[in-house]
Amino acid sequence: MLGTDIQKPPKGKWHTPPFDPRFPNQNQTRNCYQNFLDYHRCLKRMNRRGKSTQPCEYYFRVYHSLCPISWVQRWNQQIKEGTFAGKI
């Protein structure tokens, strides 16, 4: 499974996403999307190598903070249906 079922943020200390030099502008759309992609890519690689997916939590927290809830729901739905446009 690609982790679409996990909806609650993991426990532990967490600050809001810090400044990201890749996205210095007012437009933060890609910042949200890239972190969503990175989370799912990370999960896929870690699962394939049989490693812990704990390092992927960072991406989860970033996209969870940045992306509107409706976007995440839509993307998760698309992943489930196999119609997600991003390369995971």
Add this chain to the structure above:
Amino acid sequence: MAYPLQLGFQDATSPVMEELLHFHDHTLMIIFLISSLVLYIIMLMLTSKLVHTNMMNVQEMEMIWTILPAIILILIALPSLHTLYMMDEINNPLLTIKTMGHQWFWSYEYTDYEDLAFDSYMITTDSLKFGELRLLEVDNRMVLPTDLPVRVLVSSEDVLHSWAVPSLGLKTDAIPGRLNQVTLTSMRPGLFYGQCSEICGANHSFMPIVLELVPLKYFENWSASLAQ
């Protein structure tokens, strides 16, 4: 907030708004000086009997009326750019809030720690309590801590909206499919009112924004009470 027959801006609550007010006053002073000079010269030309119709090659005068406006424009441009880049800066925010525009209400999402999301509808005139403001009060205010940089991400679920709070110097377009970032820092607690600033349909006038800025301790209590 605004009051009846108000002239000029609302009081500044954020450092950015203070900068904007300073810039406004600075530019207005220059405009007043230029206008009075022009008016004075017009009066002089209309009342004088001396007319110079054959004046040619007055290089000194040409120099002055080219260089002087250039200097004036630079004096306006430099503080303007300074303020512009200061508004764009985001230095490590302590909280990320999302605000989504809908036809016709705003919804706020606090998803840093818990999944906290709520809609903010205007209170209709007939259900206002005594002392509340017509067309400005909402049922669920957006609560934020004071004195901390907060990242606000603005987007829309349907059509264009614009999320604006004048006393904080904020106005950000809410565009479907795009996330716009803006930094919000307030210098004092209180209630701050704003309205949708992009024509978004029939009830565009009836989707106000209310910020409730409280000290961090009270904000924590509020978010903890909502998360349960």
